[in-house]
Amino acid sequence: MESKHKFRKELELYLHIPFCVRKCNYCDFLSMPAEEEVRRHYVNCLLEEIRQKGGLCREYQVSTVFFGGGTPSLLAGVQIAELMEAIGNSFSVASDAEITIECNPGTLDRQKLLFYKNAGVNRLSIGLQSALDRELQLLGRIHTYGQFLENYDLARKMGFENINVDLISALPGQKTEDWEYTLRKVLELRPEHISAYSLMVEEGTPFYEQYGRDERCREQGGHPCYLPEEETEQEMYRLAGQMMNEKGYRRYEISNYARPGRECRHNIGYWRGISYLGLGIGSASLMERLRFSNIGSMEEYLEHCRGLGKGTLCFGSQSAGEFLGEQSLAGILQNAPELLNAEQVIALDKKQRMEEFMFLGLRMTEGVSRKEFKERFGAELEGVYGTVLQKLCSQGMLEQKEGRISLTEEGIFVSNYILSEFLL
Known part of the structure; x- marks a missing residue:
């Protein structure tokens, strides 16, 4: 290590x-x-x-x-x-x-x-x-x-x-x-x-x-x-x-x-949106702004991994092992996701990343940071979510202090509703 x-x-x-x-x-x-x-x-x-x-x-x-x-x-x-x-x-x-x-x-x-x-x-x-x-x-x-x-x-x-x-x-x-x-x-x-x-x-x-x-x-x-x-x-x-x-x-x-x-x-x-890689059937991953999941069938998963191990999966004239060794993870996901056992590869756009920043970050009691939002997305939080923030704060569901926005005690009880409000 x-x-x-x-x-x-x-x-x-x-x-x-x-x-x-x-x-x-x-x-x-x-x-x-x-x-x-x-x-x-x-x-x-x-x-x-x-x-x-x-x-x-x-x-x-x-x-x-x-x-x-x-x-x-x-x-x-x-x-x-x-x-x-x-x-x-x-x-x-x-x-x-x-x-x-x-x-x-x-x-x-x-x-x-x-x-x-x-x-x-x-x-x-x-x-x-x-x-x-x-x-x-x-x-x-x-x-x-x-x-x-x-x-x-x-x-x-x-x-x-x-x-x-x-x-x-x-x-x-x-x-x-x-x-x-x-x-x-x-x-x-x-x-x-x-x-x-x-x-x-x-x-x-x-x-x-x-x-x-x-x-x-x-x-x-x-x-x-x-x-x-x-x-x-x-x-x-x-x-x-x-x-x-x-x-x-x-x-x-x-x-x-x-x-x-x-x-x-x-x-x-x-x-907090750190990259994570899921291994095994049905596991989810988020890397290089790409969201993807593994095959959810046990039979297909076992067959796929055996093929990789034996070198029987190919991409063009190369074996899977040769191809994987030359490419970046993002490149394979975009060009040959089947070699990584990947399904449902989604390239998250800026709007989707903003949404995830809010409804994942608000689960934490410290909430989300205005400064971090601007650093990540080049925009002020109020410029994107001003109307939603004003409404939820006036309803007593969110509170703002020291540059952060977080759920109140009452907001926690209806968190599913509140988090859905941040879907653009």
């Missing part, structure tokens, strides 16, 4: 591990149960993709690596170590890079944690969701709260000093005192970071079949039968902020809280 000061361009890596023991009832992510053989083939192909794309990113230095899923901790510890070794050999990685792996209780053990530690993983993100077993069962989780405690304690004993715990509120039948109990139990453990999301009932999930009508009712201001009412959901959000603050956590994004200096660097980079 090299010093981060030698390179001008910063890059974040996201590795998608789509496997899980079983799909949770609320999950709409690209994830699936799979046999060990499929997982092994996938890791081999992911290693090939790392090698191919690493050669195209010589002007970048990797500041963060994030293994997301699915359940990355379902892989064998040695497989994570192999992936990290390939990243180190193929990319320039900063010596202080933040390296995170998402874990589910019930899939961790001492051997895996030792592999993670030796491979350079320095941050764990553990998906607890609730401290009540009946809520975990409702969600379709594979673990109990007791198993989470065992895994959390083991991670601490193995020397992990940067741990995030994921939680979900506004569950069907959940009362404010239930949520308070979960918050209290987790805060007693003093993790460095807590992500506290409100349940989203997404189409295509078992929860949508059960509670989709309830979700629509709540959105329209009605009285849902199973989901908490909007006022209760807001009360849970305020309670989380209050309890976190009392224990020394700072909310730095709508749903994320951290002890001082323990904010998730990977997510902050995403909200």
Whole structure:
């Protein structure tokens, strides 16, 4: 790993591990149960993709690596170590890079944690969701709260000093005192970071079949039968902020809280528009003002990566390897995206980049900077969004101070509406 000061361009890596023991009832992510053989083939192909794309990113230095899923901790510890070794050999990685792996209780053990530690993983993100077993069962989780405690304690004993715990509120039948109990139990453990999301009932999930009508009712201001009412959901959000603050956590994004200096660097980079490269099926990327995603089919992904490894994919008279070695990433995306397993390549224009700057930056409590907006786009913020800013500030949804614009407490509760106002 090299010093981060030698390179001008910063890059974040996201590795998608789509496997899980079983799909949770609320999950709409690209994830699936799979046999060990499929997982092994996938890791081999992911290693090939790392090698191919690493050669195209010589002007970048990797500041963060994030293994997301699915359940990355379902892989064998040695497989994570192999992936990290390939990243180190193929990319320039900063010596202080933040390296995170998402874990589910019930899939961790001492051997895996030792592999993670030796491979350079320095941050764990553990998906607890609730401290009540009946809520975990409702969600379709594979673990109990007791198993989470065992895994959390083991991670601490193995020397992990940067741990995030994921939680979900506004569950069907959940009362404010239930949520308070979960918050209290987790805060007693003093993790460095807590992500506290409100349940989203997404189409295509078992929860949508059960509670989709309830979700629509709540959105329209009605009285849902199973989901908490909007006022209760807001009360849970305020309670989380209050309890976190009392224990020394700072909310730095709508749903994320951290002890001082323990904010998730990977997510902050995403909200601030740092270039990121997704590896694995369905993963998204933003580089050179180009947005693209990988093939979302497991079968097609495996076939593609095998072809790259065997040199059977060609571009004109050159093999894929020869062609990739001579081109820039942007050039390949524009001329032969199929060689990079890329779908939906979109060149973002100035208007789209302004939109993303606003609705990603406003998710953070520090908001967006007028100065940075002008430096990036050569225009004053008021010159582009003056009418919208005036309206939302007068409604008490935005506040302006010290050259920055941010959501108010009331604005957070209707953030989806506010962020949509910045679409040009």
